[in-house]
Amino acid sequence: MNRRDLVQVGGESASAVVMPQRRELVLGGTFGLAMAACGLLSAVPATATERLAFEATSFDEALRALGAEPAASTRIVLDLPARIEDGAVVPVTIRADLDEVTAVYVLAETNPVPLAVGFDIPPGTVPALGTRIKLNGSGVVHAVVRAGGQLYRTSREAMVLVGGCT
């Protein structure tokens, strides 16, 4: 079973979003409780670059908005639960063993707004963070880290049983 179309009306903008087809195990019953992890609304007061990244509706677009293509790095650890029962609340932790980390971003490919959160890391703050995001469905989640002016990334496959998007 694939969810194909999601039409969003209301809020600050109206757009039609076609959800990417993903391998998803969809269980009935709790859909009503699942919160949408997607959306096109964005009024994030941030730098112009980041604002564009938050408005991007595809993962590639979000990455482009953040800067040059990030280099894959084995020094970033992104942790997610192995099985995610409910995509409405997904704990994630990101740890970067890199010097001069100034920013950490979390992106989810299956969310229509792939950029979930961006953290500014001032000097003295350890680049090891935890938070909770929504995931629309199974797919790849990325941690992108800005360190020494360069972008690096790592990714994990997430298996979501009940998506965070209705």
Added chain:
Amino acid sequence: MSDQIRIRARHRKGETKVMVLALHPMETGMRTGTDGDIVPAHYITKMTVTAAGRVVLEARMSIAVAKDPLVSFRFRGGTPGDEIHVTWVDNRGQQASGTGAIV
């Protein structure tokens, strides 16, 4: 109201570990409410954490952050008794702030 923001900050071995819980619906603007209408988007867009007046973290959030955002992190330094201050603003221009002391 401090109740909207819960802060736990503990200093150990030269680092201060901070956990912030901000109560907020983080509505995506895509959910249909019980009245059949779309519940408008309502979500924290920016959260700032300071320790003794110095910014130690800033988070910019989208609707894809889970309800009642929880953020945990650590920073080098910090002294027990220092004040951790958290403020957030949301897409409707609402704000809240809270404080907690490092223990």
